[in-house]
Amino acid sequence: MAVDLEKILRPVDHPYPPYPAKYMTLASGETLVIRQATRDEVPTLLKHVAPLVFVERDYYDLVAARVYAELLGWYHYRMQDEYVLVAQIDGELAAIVNGRSVTGKQGMSLHTLAMRRGLRIGAHAFAAKMEYHIDILGQDEVLVVAESPIGFRRWMIEYQLEERFDTPHELGGVPSYALTKELFDRARSKLVVGRRPVPEDLLAKAHEAILPPSDPPTPPADLLAATRAKYDLTGTALILQRWAQDRSADDA
Amino acid sequence: MEREIFGYKCQKCGTLHYPFRMVCKNCRANGYFEFDTVPLPHAGKLLTFTFIHNLPAEFEVARLGLGIVELENGLRVTGQIQIDDPKLGMDVVGAIEVVKRDAYDNRYGFVFRAA
Amino acid sequence: MREVYIIGIGITTFTRLEYPLSEIAAYASMGALKDAGLTDVDYLVVANMGSARINSQSALASAVADTLSLTPAGAVRVENGPASGASAIKEGFMAVASGMHDTVLVAGAERMREVNSLEATDFVATLTHPMAEYIYGVTLPGHAAMFTRLYMEKYGVTERHLAMVGVKNQNNAMLNKDAHLHQPISLEGILDSPEAMTNNPWVAEPIRFFDCCPVSDGGAALILASKEVAEASGRPMIRISGIGQATDTLAVHEREEPTDLMAVRRAAEQAYAMAGIKPKDIDVAELHDAFTILEIVESEEVGFFEKGKGHIALEKGETEIGGKMPINPSGGLKGKGHPVGATGVAQVHEIVMQLRGDAGERQVKGAKNGLACNFGGFGNNVIVSTYTREG
The missing domain is CATH 2.20.28 (Rubrerythrin, domain 2)
Known part of the structure; x- marks a missing residue:
């Protein structure tokens, strides 16, 4: 009986082709490898995503929490046709991007989570995701939304996305935007970079282990100070601080 | 008007x-x-130009062309440009159009195109 | 006029800071007071550009004086665009030189990361001409870009020269623990590799991402004192030897020669005349490289190099820390960061470190005379100042 119920709960993935790994030189001169992660690597990824759930700035908390859930969903076979790409520098995790296929012709971008900033790693990883949907999977368009103003500005305006407001996005049910093949082709020369095949030693290093990010985003230094700021960009009103206060009240 | x-x-x-x-x-x-x-006269020469890709909040476009133009009478003005492939010194002619929408107000200014 | 000395310096890390603006100014000030061995000053001058607009706090100087429990000392805020910092130093200088006060705390602070980058860009753009520039969408990178295009055409400056300034300064910042960017960049990564143009996209053609300074929070502070107080303090005697200031037309298009930055040239001439020194006497300089082109042009306008030859000196490595004319050993605005109101003060913080011989790995050997150029607007309000180590 239990086995039969699992059959109902577990979606059947379609046999989509894998993402061919690529590499590129970053502004720092370091080499970034972008490759598809395997389901076995999810526990390692979760370990590196978890601390970001408590970074109450730039929507890192919300995005990390959702990525955590999506990774778990994939790991426990509760999400259909999901894939995860990782960007690594010398093995170190620099970004995670994920998405899924809605149909054979339509993809859905889920998240872009950058662990190192200032080198456009998020932009490279996002472009790789779009490349996967349009070029490798041969889809016509990818549905995109953004949680953060930074993401909105970058994707919606840089790529000039089309409105698909009749289609609610799986992330919060908000109206979708779409990156079509035509728009992608127009942005391709400017935004999609990388070389293939990845030299064997680089690829081996990337597969060997997903190392922790060396300089990940951290929570605000002084939570109390942050509440006194007039604009709380994240809008989360410092959940952590409230917890801390509640705890001390319980102790008393 | x-x-x-x-x-x-x-x-x-x-x-x-x-x-x-x-x-x-x-x-x-x-x-x-x-x-x-x-x-001011509308015709002049393009002295210098740029395409701005990171714009202030009100300008929701991917990039915006701006230039400094020396008008026929020798006076210089800054304006927006709508020219695909601008060249220093090229002849341009300006129209007075909406250059910025500021809440409910329209701001008018020079928009230069190739002459 | 009495002689004026800098006897204390303090700074916060330049980055995104999560505490209130008045405390950013106060932390740097506490460092400076401690360095000078003082618990009290006669007067405070606080440099800041955007508190009322971006942080919803006006009359910042009162808040800083109170946070530091320096009341009832007089306090004033100086807002003079990106030249606020040096303007505050000038104000403090005049207060001591005139004999009105013996000790003045000059603090600069800015908290720009409280708003997103679009709002920050718009906020800085408000210093342009409201009717003739601002409404068109002109930004500071836009001004720098139009200027760069002319400079490239006239003097043969190339994108590679601009990138070289960025690499130099961002790598200098690696030696500065208080710098915003601790991320080395390479010419390969931002100019030569097949991915370079995507790593380093246009901000305003022909200016790219790595030609621009970051948007930073941060504070810096100095203690200015009369000769008697300075001698009694036992701190190294760093004298403010010259200050010059000049303005230019608000609308950039009105300038007669569009490739000149006359305000820089005039301010530098005044400063040298007051100090009785020549450009060749300067051992170390902090120039206002909000955009890489500005370091090249300012190095010419302050007289280090002939007009149109700054990029040649750069090519030869003369502006590196070990070079003939080291520029921006701190990392400059490009690497150290640009919290607008704090910048002018932070430049002098670095000059004092250098003249005291306290700059560690980035020390310019034997520096005796230093120069700072704080560039307001797009060259419409500029202060150049010089500093001399005595003894």
Whole structure:
């Protein structure tokens, strides 16, 4: 009986082709490898995503929490046709991007989570995701939304996305935007970079282990100070601080 | 209504200014209403230009062309440009159009195109 | 006029800071007071550009004086665009030189990361001409870009020269623990590799991402004192030897020669005349490289190199820390960061470190005379100042 119920709960993935790994030189001169992660690597990824759930700035908390859930969903076979790409520098995790296929012709971008900033790693990883949907999977368009103003500005305006407001996005049910093949082709020369095949030693290093990010985003230094700021960009009103206060009240 | 951008001509020494100033740069004539307004010519040469990709919040476009133009009368102005492949020194002609929407207000200014 | 000395310096890390603006100014000030061995000053001058607009706090100087429990000392805020910092130093200088006060705390602070980058860009753009520039969408990178295009055409400056300034300064910042960017960049990564143009996209053609300074929070502070107080303090005697300031037309298009930055040239001439020194006497300089082109042009306008030859000196490595004329050993605005109101003060913080011989790995050997150029607007309000180590 239990086995039969699992059959109902577990979606059947379609046999989509894998993402061919690529590499590129970053502004720092370091080499970034972008490759598809395997389901076995999810526990390692979760370990590196978890601390970001408590970074109450730039929507890192919300995005990390959702990525955590999506990774778990994939790991426990509760999400259909999901894939995860990782960007690594010398093995170190620099970004995670994920998405899924809605149909054979339509993809859905889920998240872009950058662990190192200032080198456009998020932009490279996002472009790789779009490349996967349009070029490798041969889809016509990818549905995109953004949680953060930074993401909105970058994707919606840089790529000039089309409105698909009749289609609610799986992330919060908000109206979708779409990156079509035509728009992608127009942005391709400017935004999609990388070389293939990845030299064997680089690829081996990337597969060997997903190392922790060396300089990940951290929570605000002084939570109390942050509440006194007039604009709380994240809008989360410092959940952590409230917890801390509640705890001390319980102790008393 | 035909809109114009105005230059300011000193009544005393004839020096033309743009933008508006209250004291003449040349003769320092100091008094009220010392300037006659003169519509600026629309034709000129493109002195320099840029395409801005990171714009202030109100401009929701991917990139915006801007240039400095030396008008026929020698006065220089800053304006937006709508030219695909601008060249330094090329002939341009300006139209007065909406350059910015500011809440409910339209701001008008020069938009230059290839002559 | 009395002689004026800098006897204390303090700074916060330049980055995104999560505490209130008045405390950013106060932390740097506490460092400076401690360095000078003082618990009290006669007067405070606080440099800041955007508190009322971006942080919803006006009359910042009162808040800083109170946070530091320096009341009832007089306090004033100086807002002079990106030249606020040096303007505050000038104000403090005049207060001591005139004999009105013996000790003045000059603090600069800015908290720009409280708003997003679009709002920050718009906020800085408000210093342009409201009717003739701002409404068109002109930004500071836009001004720098139009200027760069002319400079490239006239003097043969190339994108590679601009990138070289960025690499130099961002790598200098690696030696500065208080710098915003601790991320080395390479010419390969931002100019030569097949991915370079995507790593380093246009901000305003022909200016790219790595030609621009970051948007930073941060504070810096100095203690200015009369000769008697300075001698009694036992701190190294760093004298403010010259200050010059000049303005230029608000609208950039009104300038007669569009490739000149006359305000820089005039301010530098005044400063040298007051100090009785020549450009060749300067051992170390902090120039206002909000955009890489500005370091090249300012190095010419302050007289280090002939007009149109700054990029040649750069090519030869003369502006590196070990070079003939080291520029921006701190990392400059490009690497150290640009919290607008703090910048002018932070430049002098670095000069004092250098003249005291306290700059560690980035020390310019034997520096005796230093120069700072704080560039307001797009060259419409510039202060150049010089500093001399005595003894």
